[in-house]
Amino acid sequence: MALVASLIIDPTEAAAAERFVAACTVTNAGDGDVSINVAPLSSPSLALEIQDATGAPVRLPPPPVPPSEPPIKRLEPGEGTTATFAGFLPSWTEPGAYRARCRYVAGPGEPVVSPWVGFTLTR
Amino acid sequence: MPQLEAQIRGEKREDVVAGEFGITVAFTNGGSEPVRLNVHQASHPALVLDVRDRNDREVPLPPPSAPDAEDLAEGNLIEPGKSITIDYVGFLDRSLAPGEYRIRYFGEFPALGGSKDDPLRSDWLTVTLRPERGFERGIEIPNFKPAPDDVVPVLERPLWLRLLLPIWIFVRDIYWWIYCVIVTRFFRRGCDDVRSQEIDQPRTETISNAPPGSEAWNGTYGWRARFLLTLDEPSCTGRVLIRVRLVGTITAAQRSAWETAIEAAWNARFKLCRKNCCCSDGLRIVTDIQFVTSGEHQVVNVGTSTTNMGNWGAADTVDVSHELGHMLGALDEYFTVNGVAFGAGRQATGAIMNNPANPPVARHYETVRQAAGALRAATYSTIPQSSSC
Numbered sequence: 466m467a468l469v470a471s472l473i474i475d476p477t478e479a480a481a482a483e484r485f486v487a488a489c490t491v492t493n494a495g496d497g498d499v500s501i502n503v504a505p506l507s508s509p510s511l512a513l514e515i516q517d518a519t520g521a522p523v524r525l526p527p528p529p530v531p532p533s534e535p536p537i538k539r540l541e542p543g544e545g546t547t548a549t550f551a552g553f554l555p556s557w558t559e560p561g562a563y564r565a566r567c568r569y570v571a572g573p574g575e576p577v578v579s580p581w582v583g584f585t586l587t588r
Numbered sequence: 589m590p591q592l593e594a595q596i597r598g599e600k601r602e603d604v605v606a607g608e609f610g611i612t613v614a615f616t617n618g619g620s621e622p623v624r625l626n627v628h629q630a631s632h633p634a635l636v637l638d639v640r641d642r643n644d645r646e647v648p649l650p651p652p653s654a655p656d657a658e659d660l661a662e663g664n665l666i667e668p669g670k671s672i673t674i675d676y677v678g679f680l681d682r683s684l685a686p687g688e689y690r691i692r693y694f695g696e697f698p699a700l701g702g703s704k705d706d707p708l709r710s711d712w713l714t715v716t717l718r719p720e721r722g723f724e725r726g727i728e729i730p731n732f733k734p735a736p737d738d739v740v741p742v743l744e745r746p747l748w749l750r751l752l753l754p755i756w757i758f759v760r761d762i763y764w765w766i767y768c769v770i771v772t773r774f775f776r777r778g779c780d781d782v783r784s785q786e787i788d789q790p791r792t793e794t795i796s797n798a799p800p801g802s803e804a805w806n807g808t809y810g811w812r813a814r815f816l817l818t819l820d821e822p823s824c825t826g827r828v829l830i831r832v833r834l835v836g837t838i839t840a841a842q843r844s845a846w847e848t849a850i851e852a853a854w855n856a857r858f859k860l861c862r863k864n865c866c867c868s869d870g871l872r873i874v875t876d877i878q879f880v881t882s883g884e885h886q887v888v889n890v891g892t893s894t895t896n897m898g899n900w901g902a903a904d905t906v907d908v909s910h911e912l913g914h915m916l917g918a919l920d921e922y923f924t925v926n927g928v929a930f931g932a933g934r935q936a937t938g939a940i941m942n943n944p945a946n947p948p949v950a951r952h953y954e955t956v957r958q959a960a961g962a963l964r965a966a967t968y969s970t971i972p973q974s975s976s977c
Contacts, residue, residue, distance in 0.1 A: 483835045483887055505804030508895035512804075524810025526897035527793060527920050529907050530933040530944055535801040552835055552889030555898060557812050570804035 467495030470579040472513075472567040478585045482554040485584060487513060489567035491577065492545035502535040503546060505570045509553035514578070515565045523563065525555065560588040591619035592666070592701040594693040594710035603718040606684045610677035613693045613710060615701065617666040626663030626699035627672060631881045633679035638694040638709075642687055649679055649882070658837075663699055678831055678880050686717045760863070768865035779866035784818040787959045791917055797924040799932070805923060811897055813917035814885035817959050819860075824867040826860045826960055830915050831880045836890030838902045843879060845905050850877050853909035853940060854916075858953055860960050860968040861977035870977040871960070873953055873970075877912065886915055910944035917955025918948070 473488045489512050493499045506512045508528035515523040538546055554563075563586065567579040598604075598611040617623050630636050639647040666672060680689070693710040695701040702708030745753070771777045791813050798805040816829040834843070859870035889899045894907035897914040901907070919925055921942040922933030930942060940948040950970040961968050971977060 483889060502801055504802065507893070509899065510809060510896045511807075522808075524792065524808060526811040526911075526914060527795070527809040528805060528896055529894055530910060530920070530922055530942070531798075531802045531805055533934055550895070550899070551891060552887070552899065555811065556884075556887035568804075570806075572800065573803055576804075 467493065468499065468501070468569065468571065468577045469494045470567045470569050470577045472565065472579040472582050474565060474582050474584045477583065478587060480587050482556050482558050482586060483552040485552070485554050485586075487550045487553050487565065487567075488547055489513065489550070489569075489579070490545045490547040491540075491567075491569045493540035493542055496542055498542070499540045500537050501540060501546070501569075501571065503538045503548075504531060504535045506546065506548040507536075509550035512548055512567055512569065513550065513553055513565050514568045515554070515563055516581075518562045523554075523558065525553070554586065558586060560586045590702045590706055590708040591617060591621070591623045592625060592708055593618050594695070594701065594708055596691065596693055596710040596713045598691075598713055598715060601713070601715045604715050606680040606717050609680055609715065609717075610675060611691060611713060612673050612675050614671050614673045615666065616671040617668050620668050622665050622667050623701075624663040624665055624698075625672070625701050626659070626661065627674060628658040628661070629663070629699050630695065630701070631674055631676075632659075633676050633882060636693055636695050636700055637676060637679060638692050639680070640690045642689070644690075647680075647684065647689065649681075676881075677878050678883050680717070681883075684717055688714060688716050690714050764863055764865075768868075771865050777865065779821045781821045781866070782818065783963050784816060785959065785963050787813065787815050787817055787955070789813045789917055789955060791914070791919070793919045793925050795920065795923050795925055797929065799923070802923070811914055813915060813955050815915065815956075816885070817956065817963065819871060819960055819963055821866045824869070824871055825874045826871040826956065828873065828875045828916065828956055829878060830876070830886065830912070831878050831884045833880055833882070833884035833887050834890055835887060836902075838890045842902045846900070846908050847877055847879075849905035850909050850912050851875060853947060854912065857947060857973055858950055858970050859973050859977070860957060861971045862964075862966050862968050864966075868977065870971060872973060873956060875912070875916070907944045910940055913941050913948060913952055916952065918952040 469492050471490045475486050476484065479485055487509065489506060491501065491506065510525040510528040513525065515525070517523055540546060562583065564581040564583045566581045569577040571577060593616045595614045596611055615625055634649040637649060639649065641647055664672065690712040692712045694707055696704050696707040700708065789812065790810065792808060792810045794808045795805050818827040818829065820827060854875040859872045861870040887898060890902050891899055893901040894904045894911060897911045900911065918941050921930045921939065923930065934943045936943070938946060939952065940946055941952060953970050957968050957970050
């Protein structure tokens with residue numbers, strides 16, 4: 466399975482945690498169709514990995530109870546699916562510089578991750 | 589004179605509680621042309637409410653949230669003769685001294701119905717804040733213990749204890765009856781104590797052993813359980829107030845549906861019991877969610893589906909009740925959480941932290957129970973409301 470992940474955070478600097486919006490895209494970079502479970506992209510708690518300036522993880526609230534049947538989506542070659550998370554950063558987050566990456570956990574193996582993207586919470 | 593008229597009213601004016609008190613302002617278009625009012629912007633108390641103390645000194649309110657797109661939009665159109673209302677709740681800081689205060693609507697910008705030269709103002713509404721009773725607010729609770737991070741098994745009592753227990757309970761009840769007669773009749777102890785405390789507890793949980801397809805759920809999560817706990821003897825309630833500031837678009841009907849679903853899930857189920865002369869049948873646990881524009885305990889982003897405690901689906905009335913459980917400090921109960929195995933999520937018989945469609949159980953109020961105990965320096969137990977204490 467040749468999946469690649471990318472992440473966009475907009476804006477990259479804001480005075481309120483609720484302003485940040487993350488868009489996490491998982492794209493089929495292979496030559497054939499791929500069926501993926503999109504449940505891991507259903508919550509920022511599952512799909513985003515965030516660290517502060519020291520590299521310490523920023524914990525997000527727990528994800529929702531998982532669905533009984535995993536939702537499956539078929540991706541053609543070159544096709545991607547994007548999950549948008551408005552206000553993904555908890556309101557109690559201290560001001561500072563952070564970085565995040567999109568993480569798609571397809572199974573027991575290594576997750577597909579995007580490059581890190583920096584953003585700053587000012588106040 | 590502004591085309592809009594603003595009328596202010598409060599259901600209660602005497603003996604009101606700062607932090608919980610609410611008012612309503614009705615805006616009526618008395619002109620012959622439609623007029624605009626940015627309801628979203630006018631919902632920020634700090635931008636439009638003028639609060640004065642007995643000596644006419646201005647009482648500052650907590651700052652408004654950062655402006656969002658709706659704050660900057662052109663606002664709502666009010667047709668001639670039509671009215672709209674805005675509710676303001678919890679805008680008075682709990683640290684305010686008791687006494688008389690005056691409040692009025694005061695909008696001095698076009699988005700708020702007036703201008704610098706010709707502001708839109710209502711009449712003054714005079715209210716009296718009640719004196720602080722009981723526990724001083726905002727201080728650390730002594731001996732507060734965070735709720736345990738796992739489920740403690742209930743041990744079976746030995747036979748001799750089960751036989752002696754009814755006798756022991758009888759003797760204890762007689763003792764308490766005599767004690768309470770002395771305290772209430774001879775020492776005139778009234779049942780009028782009201783104590784409040786803001787609770788802010790960090791919570792973490794680690795989910796493991798997620799089955800294939802749900803591996804993404806494995807991980808460590810963190811959040812803060814925040815609410816205002818009020819133990820109220822006159823009404824025999826333990827009130828849990830959660831103020832939520834919403835970010836995003838939601839209709840009044842959807843917001844009302846959230847409130848109804850949440851309060852149906854969490855209210856009228858359990859009570860806090862301890863041996864006491866007042867409220868001998870316990871304090872009913874009442875959960876109250878209030879939607880505010882500032883002074884919030886939690887921020888909730890409104891979206892198309894519920895994705896965690898801080899992101900709720902506008903049309904969802906099931907999973908939001910589960911997320912409120914996290915706000916109360918409850919942990920998830922599916923897969924393995926902090927070493928305790930619960931099995932799959934959404935089991936038919938699972939409680940709300942496993943299956944959001946089902947009601948909570950006593951352990952989900954554990955943070956509330958612990959906080960109540962610390963507030964009274966006593967030990968409470970959580971008992972179903974239909975049982976005797």
